[in-house]
Amino acid sequence: MRHMRLDRSIIFLVFILVILVSAGIVLALAMRTDPVRDSLSGDKLLKVLIVIEQDGSPLSTYVLAYYPGSKRSAMFDIPGETGLIIGSLNRVDRIDVLYKERGIRDYKLEIEKLTGIDVPFYLAMTLDRFSRLADLLGGLPVFIPVPVDLPDESGSRIRLPSGAVNLDGDKLKSYVTYSDPLDQENEAAARKQRAVLALFRSLGDNAQRAFGKAFFPAVRDCFQANIDDEALSVLLRELSQMDAERLVPQRVTGSLRMVDEKQMLFPFYDGQLLKDIVRQTLAGLATENSSAQERIYSIEILNGTRSQGLARNTSELYQSFGYDVIRVGNAENFEYDKTVIIDRIGNESVANAVATVIRCENIQSVSATFSEDDEYGTESIVDFTIILGSDFTGRYVR
Numbered sequence: 001m002r003h004m005r006l007d008r009s010i011i012f013l014v015f016i017l018v019i020l021v022s023a024g025i026v027l028a029l030a031m032r033t034d035p036v037r038d039s040l041s042g043d044k045l046l047k048v049l050i051v052i053e054q055d056g057s058p059l060s061t062y063v064l065a066y067y068p069g070s071k072r073s074a075m076f077d078i079p080g081e082t083g084l085i086i087g088s089l090n091r092v093d094r095i096d097v098l099y100k101e102r103g104i105r106d107y108k109l110e111i112e113k114l115t116g117i118d119v120p121f122y123l124a125m126t127l128d129r130f131s132r133l134a135d136l137l138g139g140l141p142v143f144i145p146v147p148v149d150l151p152d153e154s155g156s157r158i159r160l161p162s163g164a165v166n167l168d169g170d171k172l173k174s175y176v177t178y179s180d181p182l183d184q185e186n187e188a189a190a191r192k193q194r195a196v197l198a199l200f201r202s203l204g205d206n207a208q209r210a211f212g213k214a215f216f217p218a219v220r221d222c223f224q225a226n227i228d229d230e231a232l233s234v235l236l237r238e239l240s241q242m243d244a245e246r247l248v249p250q251r252v253t254g255s256l257r258m259v260d261e262k263q264m265l266f267p268f269y270d271g272q273l274l275k276d277i278v279r280q281t282l283a284g285l286a287t288e289n290s291s292a293q294e295r296i297y298s299i300e301i302l303n304g305t306r307s308q309g310l311a312r313n314t315s316e317l318y319q320s321f322g323y324d325v326i327r328v329g330n331a332e333n334f335e336y337d338k339t340v341i342i343d344r345i346g347n348e349s350v351a352n353a354v355a356t357v358i359r360c361e362n363i364q365s366v367s368a369t370f371s372e373d374d375e376y377g378t379e380s381i382v383d384f385t386i387i388l389g390s391d392f393t394g395r396y397v398r
Contacts, residue, residue, distance in 0.1 A: 045282060046238065049108050049122040050196060051099070052130055052176070058096045058107075059127060059176070060192040062249075063115055063278075066242050067285040073242040074281045075197075077189055077251040078111060083264025084271075086110060094264055104224070114252075114267070116275035117282070121235060122226050127176070129222040131169035133199065136218055137206050139166035140198040142175065150178055167198075186251060193249045204240035211237055248296055250277065253320040268320065269395065277321050280356060297350060300327040300382040304336030304389050311388060314358070317395070318386075321357055326382060336389035338362050339397045345383045354384050359396045 050062045058080050066073040080096030088106055089098060095114070099107040108122050125133070134140045141164065148160035158174045160167075167175055176192045209215050211233055225232050252274055254267040267274045299318055303311035315325040339358070343351040343365040351363050391398045 045285065046235070047117060047119045047121070048235070048239070049104075049111060049119045051104060051107075051122070051124040052127060052192065052196070053099075053124060054127045054177075057100045060189070060196070061096075061111070062193070062196060063111065063117075063119055064239070065282050065285060066239055068238060068241075070285065071241055071243045072285050073239075073244070073247050074285060075193065075247055075249045076115065076278060076281075077193060077249055078114070079189070079252055079265055081263060081265045082114070082252055082254075083257070083259060083266045084110065084114065092259055092264075094262060105226075114271060114274065115278045117278055122224075123232075123235075124224040125222055127173060130176075130195075130199075131173050133219065133222040134167060134172045134202075135169040136215075136222075137199075137202040137210065139168050140172055140195060140202050141166050142194050142198050144175075148178065148180070150180060152178065167195075189251060190249075197244045197247065197249075200236075200240050200242060201244055203236055207237065207240060248322050250281070250320075250322045253316065268316065273317065273320055280321070280353075284353065296322065296324050297354070297383045298324045298326050298381065299354070300329075300385045301325060302329055302331040302385065302387045304331040304334060304339075304387045305392070306334045307394075310392070310394065313394060314386070314388060314392075318354075318357060323354070331387050336387055337391065339389040339392045340364055340387050342366055342385040342387070343383075344385065347383075351384065354386075358386075358392065360386075361397070 046066045046068065048064045048066075050064055052059045052061075061078040061080065063076040063078065064073060065075075078095065080094060082095045083092060084095055085092050086095070086098050088102060088110070095107070095110060098110055104122055104124050108119060112119050144160055144162050144165050147162040148158060150158045152158050152174070158178045160171060160175060165171075172195060176195050179188055203210050210219055216229075216233055219236070220229055220232060223232065227235065252265065252267055254265045256263055256265055258264075299315075301311045301315050301318065311328045311330070315328045318325050339360050339362060341351060341355050341360050341363045343363060346365055351365070355361065355363055389397075
């Protein structure tokens with residue numbers, strides 16, 4: 001009898017334990033939140049670190065910011081040679097060394113410090129998996145302005161036709177890795193940017209198949225991510241809807257220096273300029289007036305002071321913000337007390353965005369048609385003319 005009571009007590013305790021464990025699991029599942037859906041429901045910016053890796057080192061790195069409400073996005077290209085004081089390595093080194101030595105999590109943390117923003121999600125792919133994903137999607141569409149016929153390192157040739165081309169996996173590898181001595185500045189980086197944007201376009205074009213239950217596991221296997229499969233599907237599906245045609249990728253700019261026999265790119269103004277660019281760009285994504293980011297605007301910068309090199313340095317500043325500086329020179333005289341921005345296209349919102357870069361409040365609007373005696377510069381094809389006055393410190397207008 002005593003044994004029977006003991007057995008019944010044990011069974012009762014086990015029954016209670018099972019109920020408690022089951023209740024705990026149900027509660028945990030109920031409280032679990034999908035971070036991607038949470039961002040979407042809160043009308044927030046989705047910020048994702050995207051890394052294409054080759055031989056254990058980043059081939060290209062991007063911080064992609066996407067605003068679901070407007071389908072607008074921004075992409076910041078982080079060159080591997082970016083030089084930083086890397087605290088976790090206790091030395092000055094290229095940022096891609098951190099990825100190779102410590103992995104993507106430490107790499108993401110350093111990029112968050114560099115850009116001044118939190119980047120919750122990351123997506124990483126080896127070049128082989130990027131190539132495989134291109135084949136799974138039936139190729140990636142890109143535009144190649146001129147045909148490519150160059151020797152590669154193995155002695156064979158890289159051949160890519162011109163025009164609107166659908167790149168299979170092997171052609172994609174060639175497209176993002178070949179180098180041409182006749183390339184314009186940053187053209188090699190631009191090819192990698194176009195390939196990544198083509199990936200999201202292709203995901204959108206093939207959404208019904210790509211995100212189907214039978215097919216998505218193959219897509220999932222191409223990525224290393226810090227979210228589960230369901231959240232990854234939601235994230236990729238959302239990013240595939242972005243308006244890539246209006247996205248103008250921006251690349252970290254700075255001064256090249258040799259440190260310990262390594263060439264490094266040190267961001268301007270100790271990295272503060274990059275943080276300003278990121279902050280201003282992300283703020284623009286959420287605004288209803290999107291004209292400031294619909295195309296690349298051209299600028300003429302004239303030095304209205306006797307300070308040597310002021311216009312040239314300011315041109316680097318505006319190029320960092322994604323503007324096309326097509327002329328740098330001197331104003332008609334060096335007696336400008338106040339910096340002035342001349343709006344030649346009559347677009348107040350864009351003019352304000354241009355002025356914000358240097359905190360200038362003196363904006364004037366004139367017709368794009370003017371005479372040779374026009375005191376506001378000599379370029380009739382520019383959208384804005386900036387004349388720097390003695391109130392300009394080299395970074396901001398006082």
